[in-house]
Amino acid sequence: MAEEVELEVKPAKSKLPIIIALVVVVLVGGGVAAWFLLGSTPSVEESAAASEQKPVAASAKIGDALYVAMPRALDFMIQGASRPRTVQIKVQLLVRGQDAEQLARKHIPLVEATLHKTFSATTEQELVSLAGKERLREQALSDVRETFLNVEGQNVVEQVLFTGFVIE
Known part of the structure; x- marks a missing residue:
């Protein structure tokens, strides 16, 4: 009536060697990709050794050009031909030396x-x-220099630079 069927149970093939091979391929591929992308950047030890050999950083010299950015853009209104216009100017100051930089940063609200x-x-x-923008920049430089002469007794700013200029 009923026949008995015998089932053979075969041991499962181990997937461990395949997983290990995949992990090795991914790690090697990642290492090669990193080597190509990063190139030959110096290691931390090489960077430390190079910095010990260099003299004092260039920004520590007295006459180096340093830029002091105003923390926010300056917004103001002017009367346009047909309507009031909003103007936004981003400004940076060119100073020479760290002492001048510190003075400029100290007096940012005044500037x-x-x-x-x-x-x-x-x-x-x-x-x-x-030409009008250039005249405005020169007038700004003159006014900022006069302000520093009145407050600090010395000329601190070499140039006023417009790094952003928008008229709406």
Whole structure:
């Protein structure tokens, strides 16, 4: 009536060698990719040895050019031909040496106030031409220098640079 069927149970093939081979391939491939992407960058030990051999950093010299960015863009309104216009100018100061940099950073609120006063006195016609922007930059430099002479008794800023300029 009923026949008995005998089932053979075969031991499962081990997948461990395949997994190990895949892990090795991934690690080797990752190492090769990292070597190509990173190139021959010096190790931490090489960098430390190189920095010991270099003299004092270039920014520590007295006459080095350093840039002091105003922490925020200066926004102000001017009267346009048909309507009031909003202007936004991003400014950086070029100074020479760390002492001048520290003085400029110390007086950032004063510099911002001086620049706001200078920029607010301009007109739309001056801001749309390259020559007008250059005159505004020179006037800003003159006003900032005068402010530093009054406060610190010395000229601190070499140039006022416009790094962003938007008129809406």
